[in-house]
Amino acid sequence: xxxxxxxxxxxxxxxxxxxxxxxxxxxxxxxxxxxxxxxxxxxxxxxxxxxxxxxxxxxxxxxxxxxxxxxxxxxxxxxxxxxxxxxxxxxxxxxxxxxxxxxxxxxxxxxxxxxxxxxxxxxxxxxxxxxxxxxx
Numbered sequence: 001x002x003x004x005x006x007x008x009x010x011x012x013x014x015x016x017x018x019x020x021x022x023x024x025x026x027x028x029x030x031x032x033x034x035x036x037x038x039x040x041x042x043x044x045x046x047x048x049x050x051x052x053x054x055x056x057x058x059x060x061x062x063x064x065x066x067x068x069x070x071x072x073x074x075x076x077x078x079x080x081x082x083x084x085x086x087x088x089x090x091x092x093x094x095x096x097x098x099x100x101x102x103x104x105x106x107x108x109x110x111x112x113x114x115x116x117x118x119x120x121x122x123x124x125x126x127x128x129x130x131x132x133x134x135x136x
Contacts, residue, residue: 003108003109005039005107006039006106006109007039008105009106009107026107027099028056028057028061028096028097029057029097029104030055030094031045031046031054031094032045032079032118032124033045033090033091033109034090035092036091037094037106037109039109040106041096045101046090047087048101049085050084050120051083052079052087052101053101054098054101055078057077057095061074061131072131072132073131075128076125076128077131079124080123081123082118082122083121089115089117089118090117092112093109093112093131094110095107095108108133
């Protein structure tokens with residue numbers, strides 16, 4: 001899976017580079033979406049129920065290196081098992097700067113390689129190397 005930077009991130013990075021404001025480190029959280037969140041973050045995140053919660057991914061990401069400026073996950077990114085009712089069909093992911101559902105700024109987003117219908121008892125997990133982000 002590859003990610004696309006959000007409008008928020010593009011503006012923040014440009015303003016940082018050209019000395020208009022600072023853009024510091026964030027604590028990134030992975031979210032699941034049942035529709036494309038677009039660059040604005042407007043797409044439907046999985047309902048905040050049935051044990052769904054965003055997952056902190058700071059410790060799961062390698063340090064960006066190389067000529068492509070690519071970073072990828074070095075640990076599995078695992079969501080809690082779905083309980084009681086389904087989460088629907090997950091088609092996209094997003095990385096946010098808040099662990100609270102419906103809060104924060106979306107940093108980046110992307111399509112899942114394969115959509116997944118999440119039923120009761122299902123666990124969504126991204127294996128090592130499944131999330132790659134680059135500035136190219």
